[in-house]
Amino acid sequence: MKPKIGIFGLSGCWGEQIVILNCEDDLLTIVGAVDIVDFLGGSSRNDEEGPLAVAFVEGSVGSARQEASLARVRERSALLVACGTCACFGGISAMDAGSTREQMASAVYGAGHPVYDVAPHRPLADFVKVDAAIPGCPMEKDEFLRAVTALLNGDLPQPAAYPVCADCKWREQDCLLVSRGIACAGPVTTAGCGARCPGFNVPCIGCRGPVDEANFGSMAEILRTSAVPQERVLGRLRMFAAPYLDKESAGSNPTAGAHV
């Protein structure tokens, strides 16, 4: 029997579901290998109750309703995979980590707006056990396909444990940060994108989230000796992983959040 999987979206741009649908050459092969039983974004006939071998969940948790729906997904799934930077790190919607949600809501909806179910956006792991993560904004098609292959073979997919810079060097691209003094977040960002942005002469903005054991101290040191303002780089990381940076700055790594 083919393993039953579900694909779910919480708060986000639907990017990971679009990436799955963008696997045009492989979509029908995937469908041949797994049984997609719950995918509201793609099907109007879904099994919303039964057990799942794997749940792929994209988006951040930004309301009580979403927290409850994530808990239900977790309960029925043997494995839960966080897909995309919002699910893994909080992402863009968590940029300001909830400090002034109500002020922002008043600015956007007008003073005296109706009461909405609105909470600071958080990554999935703040609420449930996450078995594997595929970061990226959006996640890379290849990484998703590799993750599906790994899961079908009983393995858990692992994100790259090295930074974007490693990919950039492999591709023999000119270093934007050191050679050109451009605020590139490559040294502290998880690889896996093939260092796409520097290849287009634009800096990494950290959309894949902080790399495991990111060396913020060394990053700060590089920035101190260059003309690049520190807040431009770390501020960019904050665009995608504010809850993570806040946790780091409160915990073991004092340099992480100090300058953002």
Add this chain to the structure above:
Amino acid sequence: MSRTIVVEHLARIEGHAGITVVLGNDRVERVEFNVVEGIRLFEGLVCGRHCVDVPGIVSRICAICSHGHTITALSAIERALGMTVSAQTRTLRDLAFQGASIESHALHVFCLALPDLLGHPSVVSLAGANPAAVGMALRLKKLGNTIQEIVGGRAVHPVNYVLGGFGRLPSTDDLLLLKAALEAGLNDCAAALALLCTVAVPAFVNEPIRCAALVPKDEAFFFGDTVRLSDGFEVPVDQYLTLTNEQAVAHSHAKVSLHQGRSFMVGALARLTLHGDRIQGAARQAWNAIGLTLPSTNIVANNLAQFVELVYSVEHALEIVTTLLARGLAHEPPVPVAIRAGEGAAATEVPRGTLFHHYVLDADGCVVAADVITPTAQNFSNVEDQLRATRC
């Protein structure tokens, strides 16, 4: 006796929404379109951010319109900074919009709507019954993505669009690849047309539609500086607030747009209704063959209008690529950015309709105020009106 129908989760849409319909004896009494998407507050998130970072943030509003959001944000910020981009940059942005149009319309018409029209719950189920049709749809979708990848650097959340131009220009090899793919795409369009001609479009709604769309500027069907409504009003883009008049409502996280107290529709059907005379060539032939009569009183016909636009976009993209190959791309670096205080609004026609972005910048180039109005939010009230007019 009245009866209430609640669809808690609408399937095969991007985002989270439901519908509540209250039925009376012989008519629909009340309709609520409940958009329950997690509230992200983008206009608040960008405040205080440097304008260079803004396009990469607002891109994340919507994956499928990420190229549209990015380019519209760039255009608004370029206006605020008094920048003018080159004709080549405008042409390449136009090409990107054709890619977005092909990808989005192929996804919606063939992967989301067509399964419904043929009695399938999903495109996966449709693929079991008609693999050739789904293969053709996926090839067209991929063609749109290939254009977006080559021009924008990535299909979802582009990286190559910067203030004043591009990080890296496409190579001749890229353009040659695109040309071949677009020529093959025209064949797929012909096959897709033959398929769609056999599909009956349901006509359970029969209600006049008030249309709104940008008046196309020059050759560019998706760009303009004035919005026209089908009842004669015209609104310059920098006065877009007099068109949208957004208001927060309790039953939805999306705000409601009303012009003079009445809803309006944006998107492919509205564009073709107002400016269909711009559509010629294979797209015009497809339009004639498909039996789409405009103005229409059936919003479901929007799917046919999207298909006509898809053919237009394949043809127009091929024209652009052919011209660029003949002329050669000039190696222009982006226009230099000179930071100053300013304000700028821009609008574009993205696949689902008119998209507005508006930013106020301080002297350091940081955002003081921002406003983004998506086509889906503008369509929200019209969807309720059309459902209200549905026969019980």
